[in-house]
Amino acid sequence: MAIQWFPGHMTSARKKAEETMEFTDIVIEVLDARIPEASHNPMIEDLRLFRQRPSLKILNKADLADPAATQDWLNHFNRQEGIKAVALSCKKPGDANKIPGLCRALTPHRGTHLKPLRMLIMGIPNVGKSTLMNALLNRRIAKVGDEPAVTKSQQRFELSPQLSITDTPGLMWPKIKYESDGYMLAASHAIGRNAVIDEEVAEFLAAILLERYPALLNARYKTDVSNMDAVDLLEAVAKRRGYLLKGGEFDMEKTAMAFLVDYRSGTLGRISLETPASRADMIERIAIAMAEPVTNDNENPEQAVK
Incomplete structure (x- = not known):
């Protein structure tokens, strides 16, 4: 199932961001540290490159992500021209306080009374922009919520006579290129539940965790997962927690939601769903599959290489 989610207000939000970019000195892009590339909106990159603005990439929720994977992503981004990447948790005021200094370093010609530094925060929904x-x-000026797309309009604030910052609504892009990105975004709660089927997202997540983090699953659910597939794992969770329907069948909807919450909250442990290497491998496999004849015209190239 291809996941797409583009609420109506995002069209006007994109247009407004394009207008504001002209009067911006640096773009602060907030990413989810567990899925840094999947949570990167390519439209943001297009807008900032058109105006030739540097970018501070914040890998937020770093306290929930696998530290080794996060370091790989920092190395990956920091090799790119005009980009500085840092990992932090916007819930920690000390981390957030580092941001103005990092922006000044990328824009040494700004940040005075004559030339104030104008910062623009951008990112997809539910990555922590409002918390930042x-x-x-x-002080609490931005509404924070567990559902994506809480912020609906731009807000500009003066941090000091030398610094201003503009917050923007979470901005998705109309068509998600890779199906797995849609599932990772849904698992990490960047896409509204009305666009997904929780059981399918949970199965996708379970498959990744069985491959990369079986020890965390063993510890959390007190069961040996070594010979399980995604459905087996979710059924084991349902059985252990007593999530049953009338007649004794497993309540897979309730189980899926509980499993997703365990991941989103960090209860399972520090997890990253992608690394630079795993993403490069995924893209390569899709490219190979698309170059080969496909027997079923309706088959998704990405599904064919899983």
């Missing part, structure tokens, strides 16, 4: 704004301003 509240931490930077040391």
